Amino acid sequence: MSDAGTIYIGEKPIMNYVLAVVRKINGENNGVTIRARGRAISKAVDVALITKERFVPSDIQEIRIETEKLQDKDGKPLNVSSISILLSRI
Amino acid sequence: MSDAGTIYIGEKPIMNYVLAVVRKINGENNGVTIRARGRAISKAVDVALITKERFVPSDIQEIRIETEKLQDKDGKPLNVSSISILLSRI
Numbered sequence: 475m476s477d478a479g480t481i482y483i484g485e486k487p488i489m490n491y492v493l494a495v496v497r498k499i500n501g502e503n504n505g506v507t508i509r510a511r512g513r514a515i516s517k518a519v520d521v522a523l524i525t526k527e528r529f530v531p532s533d534i535q536e537i538r539i540e541t542e543k544l545q546d547k548d549g550k551p552l553n554v555s556s557i558s559i560l561l562s563r564i
Numbered sequence: 565m566s567d568a569g570t571i572y573i574g575e576k577p578i579m580n581y582v583l584a585v586v587r588k589i590n591g592e593n594n595g596v597t598i599r600a601r602g603r604a605i606s607k608a609v610d611v612a613l614i615t616k617e618r619f620v621p622s623d624i625q626e627i628r629i630e631t632e633k634l635q636d637k638d639g640k641p642l643n644v645s646s647i648s649i650l651l652s653r654i
Binding site: 513520522541 | 605617
């Protein structure tokens with residue numbers, strides 16, 4: 475799925491992301507990928523479950539976890555876990 | 565899978581859990597379920613990926629997320645997200 479159907483979870487309050495996901499999943503894509511890294515992973519899971527249980531009848535189609543190899547500000551390698559949750563409207 | 569093959573992720577340092585998972589996955593079960601709630605979800609993902617990439621060749625067989633309905637200390641309902649990651653030795 476392209477980035478057009480992706481919501482990246484960051485530092486904002488959780489309901490900001492839920493609303494973004496609801497808008498996207500009700501749009502033309504019929505589905506959305508919720509992505510997060512590091513400590514935001516827990517929030518991504520909350521966003522997916524709150525959307526599914528309170529706002530849009532939807533299925534969790536796929537969950538992937540992987541290690542992303544980034545660089546810290548001094549250029550040293552930095553391994554960060556990430557999650558992708560694909561949510562589709564029923 | 566029964567609780568005999570489950571590691572619950574909590575407040576301890578991450579490598580404690582990695583070592584517990586490595587011991588379990590190399591034991592009689594050939595697999596282990598890593599479970600966590602709330603903010604420990606990110607740590608559970610780290611534990612699964614560190615085990616798989618650095619210690620035991622293994623596959624992530626399944627990832628489930630769900631909302632657990634608990635009670636807070638005053639008996640009020642409390643919804644908490646949880647994750648289960650099933651890791652199997654290759």
